[in-house]
Amino acid sequence: MSESNQVTEPPSGKPSVSRRDFLNEITLGALGVAGLGGAALTYQYFSPNVLFEPATTFRAGNPDLYPVNSVTFLQDQQVYIVRTTTGFYAVSAVCTHLGCITQWKPEANTIACPCHGSKFQPNGRKIEGPAPRPLPHYAINLTADGELQVDKLQTTKADEVLRV
Amino acid sequence: MATSFHTTLENLRSTRVWRSIFRRGPAITNRTRSLAIFGNLFLHWLPVKVREKSLRVRAAYYLGSLSLLLFLILVVTGVLLMFYYHPAAPEAYHDMKDLRFVVSNGVFLRNMHRVGAHLMVLLVFWHMFHVFYRGGYKPPHEFNWVVGVILLLLTLFLSYTGYLLPWDQLAFWAVTVGTNIISAMPFIGNKIRFVVLGGHIVGENALLRFYVLHVVILPLLAFLFIGVHFWRVQKDGGLTLGSKEHDGKN
Numbered sequence: 001m002s003e004s005n006q007v008t009e010p011p012s013g014k015p016s017v018s019r020r021d022f023l024n025e026i027t028l029g030a031l032g033v034a035g036l037g038g039a040a041l042t043y044q045y046f047s048p049n050v051l052f053e054p055a056t057t058f059r060a061g062n063p064d065l066y067p068v069n070s071v072t073f074l075q076d077q078q079v080y081i082v083r084t085t086t087g088f089y090a091v092s093a094v095c096t097h098l099g100c101i102t103q104w105k106p107e108a109n110t111i112a113c114p115c116h117g118s119k120f121q122p123n124g125r126k127i128e129g130p131a132p133r134p135l136p137h138y139a140i141n142l143t144a145d146g147e148l149q150v151d152k153l154q155t156t157k158a159d160e161v162l163r164v
Numbered sequence: 165m166a167t168s169f170h171t172t173l174e175n176l177r178s179t180r181v182w183r184s185i186f187r188r189g190p191a192i193t194n195r196t197r198s199l200a201i202f203g204n205l206f207l208h209w210l211p212v213k214v215r216e217k218s219l220r221v222r223a224a225y226y227l228g229s230l231s232l233l234l235f236l237i238l239v240v241t242g243v244l245l246m247f248y249y250h251p252a253a254p255e256a257y258h259d260m261k262d263l264r265f266v267v268s269n270g271v272f273l274r275n276m277h278r279v280g281a282h283l284m285v286l287l288v289f290w291h292m293f294h295v296f297y298r299g300g301y302k303p304p305h306e307f308n309w310v311v312g313v314i315l316l317l318l319t320l321f322l323s324y325t326g327y328l329l330p331w332d333q334l335a336f337w338a339v340t341v342g343t344n345i346i347s348a349m350p351f352i353g354n355k356i357r358f359v360v361l362g363g364h365i366v367g368e369n370a371l372l373r374f375y376v377l378h379v380v381i382l383p384l385l386a387f388l389f390i391g392v393h394f395w396r397v398q399k400d401g402g403l404t405l406g407s408k409e410h411d412g413k414n
Contacts, residue, residue, distance in 0.1 A: 046359045053363055099344040100337065115341065 060140075060148040063088065063164045071104050071111075071122050079138065079150060080104060080111070082122055087161040090138040090150045091124045097131040111135065123158060134158065209395040211402065218403045227291035228397075232390060234284040239383065241277040249329070251375035253368045256331035281323055288319045300404035308396040311389055318386045325378035328371060339366050339374070 058077050066072055066083040073080055073093060078101055080091040093102050093111075100115035110127060111120040118129025125134050139154035140162050148162075176182055177190060188199040198212045217223060248267055249259045263270035292312060295301070301309040328339045343361055347353040362369030397403065 043359065046362070048362050048369060051363050051369075053365055053367060097344075098341040100341065115337075 056152040058150055058152075059143065060090070060150055062146065063142075063148055071106070073104050077150070077152070079152070080122070081140075081148065081150075084161070087163040088140055088148065089123070089156075089158075089161055090140040091122070092135045092138060092152075094135075095131055096133040096135060097129070102135070125158070209391065209398065211398040215402060215405075217405055223405060224291075224294060224403050227287055227294055228393075231284060231287045231291055232394075234280050234287060235386065235390065238277060238280050238284065241273050241280065242379065242383075244273050245277060246379060251329070251372050253331060253371060256329060256371060260330045260332070281326060285319060285323055288316055292316060295404065298404045302404075304400045305404060308393060308400055311393045311396065315386065315389050315393060318382055318389065322378060322382045322386065325374040325382065328366070328374045329378065331371060336366055339370065343370075 060074065060077075060079075060081055063083075066081055066088070068083055068085055071080050071082050078093040080093055082089050082091055091111075094100075095102050095113040095115065095118055097113065097116055097118050100113050102111045102113045102118070102120065104122075105112050109122065111122060111124075112118070113129065113131065116130050118131035119127040120131070120135050121127060124137060136155040137158050137160065139151040139156050141149055142162070142164065143149050177186075188196050188203060191197045191200040201207045201210060201212045245263065248263055248270065250256060260274070263274045265271070295309070295312065324339075324342060328335045343357050343366070346360060347357040349356065358364065360370075360373065361367075362373050
């Protein structure tokens with residue numbers, strides 16, 4: 001045992017790393033690991049797992065409620081239900097710029113944001129303004145009892161239409 | 165009258181209790197005047213001596229001291245407002261209305277807090293511009309300039325977190341728009357917004373988080389940095405005075 005120890009020591013007889021440096025580095029390393037772990041735990045703590053927020057899926061009633069070629073604003077859900085000659089789609093009413101609620105202007109056939117003046121077509125495509133992206137389309141389908149149902153967590157392509 | 169007051173003071177100073185608190189003698193010599201500052205926790209970060217020039221109004225227009233004064237006013241009025249405020253929906257809005265219309269002198273305190281906050285932002289900016297145009301960011305004041313920038317940010321964050329607390333439409337949309345600016349950050353923006361709000365929308369979690377930031381975390385940080393800022397003014401050799409001292413008009 002002691003013989004092999006002597007072999008590994010540098011020829012000067014002094015260890016290349018002093019005990020103080022070794023302990024300093026071990027302690028700093030441990031503190032660093034603990035700090036990183038603490039930061040991760042703190043991030044987890046501040047990300048809630050259960051949210052008491054409004055449901056993201058909702059029923060929008062019977063399709064017959066919506067006339068052909070109409071845009072209907074559902075205030076509680078902040079969604080436009082658009083019915084064209086081919087069918088239905090649901091467009092978010094939340095402006096993609098900074099989250100204000102847009103308004104449907106039937107006389108101009110546009111969706112307009114009151115905050116910073118962004119304008120969109122009824123299909124969500126951007127006409128002008130600071131908004132960086134078009135208004136997203138939400139997944140829309142029919143329930144078993146024939147009502148429209150919108151899922152605000154699922155976005156779909158702008159050309160997808162629910163035929164009824 | 166004056167002599168009897170003097171005698172009472174002398175008698176008070178010779179009591180054991182007084183001498184246990186102020187161990188130096190009366191501040192009548194330069195040495196004991198210095199000790200009065202050095203030996204006092206609340207004064208020791210102030211300079212023992214100042215140049216007469218630094219005391220002129222035009223030296224800095226007392227902008228830093230006035231900012232501190234406003235901060236202290238905001239702490240006092242803020243703590244008083246806390247006695248009638250629940251950081252929960254929908255109580256927060258009703259509490260704010262109660263403070264305005266029901267609680268005695270509540271409207272005075274609330275407006276003092278509100279106007280004081282507006283004034284503090286104004287004064288802090290004015291202070292910063294004044295220091296900037298005096299060259300107060302140059303050596304040896306660079307460190308204190310950075311501390312000042314941190315204090316400016318803390319002032320703005322305090323304003324912004326306080327903005328949500330009335331829980332009215334203005335508060336809701338201001339914070340909706342403001343936190344959407346966070347989510348414009350690439351990759352991590354949405355995650356940071358989620359943690360700041362405690363959810364996807366500006367709801368009760370967000371109100372409580374902003375409240376805790378507003379009444380505990382940010383004021384403590386502000387106290388800390390204000391202490392460093394004032395202490396450092398002295399350590400860096402006092403106020404930055406103009407290269408040629410203007411007397412009177414300029």
